[in-house]
Amino acid sequence: MDSRVAGRIRLTAVALSTFALSVGSVLPGNAAPKTYDYDALGDSFAAGTGVDPSQAYPNVLDGRMKIALDDFVAVSGATVQTMLTGQLGTLDEDTDVVTITVGGNDIEWGQVVLACLARPDPVCAAAVAQVEQGITAGLPALLEAAYTQVRAAAPDAHVVVTGYPRLFSPEYGAYTVPLSPDSSLEASVAEQQMMNDAADLLNATIRTTAEAHGFQFVDVTRRFKGHGVNSPDAYLFGVLDPAPFHPNVDGQHEYGVALRSQINPNSLRR
Known part of the structure; x- marks a missing residue:
């Protein structure tokens, strides 16, 4: 050459x-690949009450789509106000993703379920009507104020608000829990439907308020359909379990799957 x-x-x-x-x-x-700092806020449904914390939905979401769980501060019993005073401090301008499940404790939902299990249908109907009044009249203002503060604390975060599941599957008949040979708790099919309708109203109210603030709403109703507390394949703990009417391991997994399937990675901050 x-x-x-x-x-x-x-x-x-x-x-x-x-x-x-x-x-x-x-x-x-x-x-280095971009990761997204994730903070999980809310009540017992977000905290994973009844299951090991590693099985709670924030940990199910952790690591997916490069989302890295930073602060897991959801706690059992949280209301909208206690979430603001006890959990909001974890958010800042570096927060990329926030999930929130809150509102159920503000309407005393647990008291309604107890009334429907222990008392006749008319008493249940009255309790449900009262809680529905609280959902429509009082909850929107609480959520609006909370979502405004969340946005101010984490101005660039993608905020995802989850709803709550329906607790019952009426297609499986009455939910009866024997307490002794002479007594039991029971939710009739009619009572179950009334409570499910109230859950739908709760979810619709949360969705409307969240979306008005530009937040994403993730509905878990479809994933829990057929898996209510009286289902042979329940995603919720029963009334005699340590965390009654809360998502069990399968239920927490379904919350995590719902979040993974509905969060668009392109919507996260680049």
């Missing part, structure tokens, strides 16, 4: 190598 041609080949090879190194140093592929 002519020495001049060989020299040109060597120079070309050196130039190409230099170009490749310089391009590689600025390509995103060579940088």
Whole structure:
């Protein structure tokens, strides 16, 4: 080979190598992959009450779509106000993703369920009507104020608000829990439907308020359909379990799957 041609080949090879190194140093592929700081807020449904914390839905979501759980501060019994005073401090301008499940304790939902289990249908109907009044008249203002503060605390975060499941599957008949040979708790099919309708109203109210603030709402109703507390394949703990009417391991997993399937990675901050 002519020495001049060989020299040109060597120079070309050196130039190409230099170009490749310089391009590689600025390509995103060579940088550390972007992760998204995630904070989980809310009540016992978000805290995973009744299951090991590692099985709660924030940990089910952790690591997916490069979402990295930073602060897991959801706690059993939280109301909208106690969430603001006890959990909001974890949010800041570096927070990329926030999940919130809250509102059920503000309407004393547990008291309604107890009334329907222990008392006749008319008493249940009155309790449900009262809680529905609280949902429509009082809850929106609480949530509006909370969502405004969340946005101020985490101005660039993608905020996801979850709803609550229906507790019962009326297609499986009455939910009866014997307490002794002479007494039992029972939710008739009619009572179950009334409580499910109230849950739908609660979810609709949360959705409307969340979306008005630009937050994403994730509905878990479909994933729990057919898996109410009286189902042979329940996603919820029973009334005599340590965490009655809360998602069990399967239920928490379904919450996590719902979040993973509905969060669009392209909507997260780049």
